Amino acid sequence: VSPDGRWISCYYRPETKAPWKLAIIPFDGGPPVKTFEVPQNVLFQSLVRWKPDSLALAYIKSGDGISNIWIQPLDGSPSKQATDFKSDQIFWFDWSRDGRQLGVSRGAVTSDVVLIKGLR
Incomplete structure (x- = not known):
C-alpha cells in the first residue's frame, strides 16, 4: 500500500501465459x-x-550475483538505477520515513554440499 493510502502495487498477469507486470x-x-x-x-x-x-516504486534487479535497487516513477518515465553495488546480493531494503535514506541488507550467498556415508 502506498504511503498516501491511495494505491496498491502488485505483480500482475493479464493472462495466464502473459509475462508478469508490475501493476498499480x-x-x-x-x-x-x-x-x-x-x-x-x-x-x-x-x-x-x-x-x-508515493510517486515511485523501488525494486531489486540482479545479474551475475550482483543486486542493485532501481526506481520506477509512476509517471511512466524510464526506471533509474539508485545503487551501484559491484558485488553481493540485496536481501532486503527500505526507505527512511522522510525518504532521504535507504537501508539495505546485502551480502554474499554461499552454499556447500556435504556427503554423508554409512547411514543406517
Whole structure:
C-alpha cells in the first residue's frame, strides 16, 4: 500500500501465459490504472517498496550475483538505477520515513554440499 493510502502495487498477469507486470491498483478497488514491464533479472516475487512520496516504486534487479535497487516513477518515465553495488546480493531494503535514506541488507550467498556415508 502506498504511503498516501491511495494505491496498491502488485505483480500482475493479464493472462495466464502473459509475462508478469508490475501493476498499480486503486486501494478502493478496480482494474490496474498503470502497469509496467518487469525488467529482465527481476524475479516476480522480488521485494518492491514504495518511495515515501508515493510517486515511485523501488525494486531489486540482479545479474551475475550482483543486486542493485532501481526506481520506477509512476509517471511512466524510464526506471533509474539508485545503487551501484559491484558485488553481493540485496536481501532486503527500505526507505527512511522522510525518504532521504535507504537501508539495505546485502551480502554474499554461499552454499556447500556435504556427503554423508554409512547411514543406517
